[in-house]
Structure formats: structure tokens, C-alpha cells
Amino acid sequence: MRVASRQYSGNVTKQMFFSTRYIPMLKGLDLDGHEKVVKEALRVVEKYHDPIIDERIQQWKNGQKCDPEDLLDVLISLKDGKGNPILTADEIKAQIVKATEEIDRVAGKERLVEESDFPKLNNVKVCVREAFSRSALGRNPKVWEEPLKFKPERHLKQDGVSLTLTEADLRFFSFSTGLRGCKGIHLGSTVVFMLFARLLQCFSWSIPPGNGPTIDMTEEEDSMFMAKPLVAVAVAVAKPRLPAHVYPVHLT
Numbered sequence: 591m592r593v594a595s596r597q598y599s600g601n602v603t604k605q606m607f608f609s610t611r612y613i614p615m616l617k618g619l620d621l622d623g624h625e626k627v628v629k630e631a632l633r634v635v636e637k638y639h640d641p642i643i644d645e646r647i648q649q650w651k652n653g654q655k656c657d658p659e660d661l662l663d664v665l666i667s668l669k670d671g672k673g674n675p676i677l678t679a680d681e682i683k684a685q686i687v688k689a690t691e692e693i694d695r696v697a698g699k700e701r702l703v704e705e706s707d708f709p710k711l712n713n714v715k716v717c718v719r720e721a722f723s724r725s726a727l728g729r730n731p732k733v734w735e736e737p738l739k740f741k742p743e744r745h746l747k748q749d750g751v752s753l754t755l756t757e758a759d760l761r762f763f764s765f766s767t768g769l770r771g772c773k774g775i776h777l778g779s780t781v782v783f784m785l786f787a788r789l790l791q792c793f794s795w796s797i798p799p800g801n802g803p804t805i806d807m808t809e810e811e812d813s814m815f816m817a818k819p820l821v822a823v824a825v826a827v828a829k830p831r832l833p834a835h836v837y838p839v840h841l842t
């Protein structure tokens with residue numbers, strides 16, 4: 591699972607398997623050389639990221655840190671209703687390099703993410719899809735392996751990630767299906783992807799002061815809303831991460 595969680599965009603994966611798609615028995619030979627390239631890229635990323643993440647986890651453990659200041663702190667401090675950490679160290683490492691790094695690589699910091707970027711933002715899409723795995727089917731262990739774990743990589747496929755938030759084999763269906771199913775699947779999916787991508791691209795997020803060191807993810811008993819809703823206070827919580835001229839409105 592750890593290895594799978596470090597697999598990167600569907601495009602890379604697609605190339606890796608191109609020549610072996612028709613002759614699967616050649617897979618281990620890595621004839622295209624793509625597997626070697628990807629492994630080396632991962633090795634470099636891990637070399638720089640892992641020590642920083644390990645050190646920060648340690649700081650939280652020994653009490654040197656108790657106030658989340660950035661996304662890494664937030665991921666480390668996420669706890670379930672019983673106070674147990676939601677993400678393991680490896681899961682944090684896999685998350686931290688994914689969506690935001692991908693946006694910076696694809697769109698850069700001098701312009702906002704655009705719809706034409708979506709085919710290259712597979713890690714952003716898988717995070718949204720994972721968040722859309724609703725109750726019942728979306729949390730059924732017969733349908734999803736470890737359904738209660740946040741594992742966006744489960745949506746990565748060899749041929750990329752769907753541009754909509756639907757599942758062909760109906761393993762979750764947020765838009766309903768059939769005759770009375772949603773008519774706005776593409777628009778709805780696009781708006782959700784865009785909102786999430788720009789929130790990640792434009793701001794570094796942290797927990798509002800006064801909320802305590804962790805985000806309580808417990809749900810309300812009779813709905814899927816958070817029992818203690820998370821209030822995003824723009825100035826204190828969202829720190830701009832792009833040059834001022836990129837934002838369409840003046841940020842005060």
C-alpha cells in the first residue's frame with residue numbers, strides 16, 4: 591500500500607504501462623525505462639520531504655509543538671472521535687507531496703489554476719473523489735478496501751482519473767443515477783474540482799485560533815456534517831501563497 595500510495599499521476603503511470611499493456615508478462619523488465627525514471631524521481635522527493643516530516647511528527651510527540659501552523663501540522667494533528675491520529679506517518683508523506691505540489695508544477699504560482707489544467711491534476715481529482723465517497727456504499731468494506739481511511743490513491747487508475755465525480759461501476763454515486771440522475775454532472779464536478787484546486791493553490795491553511803490543536807472530525811449523529819463545524823476565518827486561517835497580483839481581488 592505504501593508503494594502504491596507513492597505512485598504519481600495517471601499520465602506517468604499510463605506511460606509506464608504502455609508497452610506492457612499488450613504483453614503483461616514483460617512488465618517486470620521495465621523495457622520503456624519509465625519505471626526507473628519514476629523510482630528515481632520518487633527517491634529525490636522522499637530524500638527532501640521525509641526528514642522534515644519525521645522531525646515535525648517528533649516535535650508533536652514530545653510536546654515541542656502544539657499549535658498547527660501549516661498543512662503539515664494539520665495533517666499530523668488530525669484525530670478521530672476517540673483521539674487517535676487519523677493519518678500514519680507514511681500517509682502524511684504521501685499526501686504532502688501530492689495535490690499542492692502538483693498544482694505548483696502544472697500551473698505555477700504566476701497564474702490561477704484553469705479548467706484546461708484538470709487533465710494534469712490527477713492528485714487534486716483523487717482527493718476530491720475520496721472526499722465524495724459518501725456514507726453507505728462509499729463506506730462499505732465490501733466495496734472499498736479500508737473504507738474509513740483517507741486514501742485518495744485508491745482512485746488512481748492506469749488510464750488517469752475521471753474528469754467527473756461519478757463512478758462507472760457505481761461504487762459511489764453522489765449524483766444519483768438513471769433517468770432522474772443529475773443532469774449537471776460535468777458542471778458540478780468541474781466547479782468542485784476548481785474550488786478545491788484554487789483553495790489549495792491560493793492559500794496555506796491552518797486551524798483557526800481557539801479551535802484547539804486538532805480538528806475534530808466526528809460527524810453529527812443524524813447527518814454527515816461535522817458535529818463541530820470547522821469555521822474558516824479568512825485572514826487568520828488562510829495565508830496567501832501566491833504573489834498579490836495573481837489574485838483577482840485585493841486581499842487585505
Ligand code: HEM
Nearest residue numbers: 763764765766767769770771772773774775777778779782
Ligand atoms: C457537486 C454538484 C452536484 C451534485 C452533488 C448533484 C447531485 C444531484 C443528485 C443526487 C440528484 C438526484 C436527486 C434525486 O434523485 O432526487 C440531482 C439531480 C439533478 N441535478 Fe444535480 N448535482 C450537482 C450539480 C448540478 C448542477 C451544476 C446542475 C445543473 C447545472 C444540476 C442539475 C440537476 C438536475 C436538473 C437534476 C434533476 C434531474 C431529474 O430529476 O431528471 N446538478 N443532482
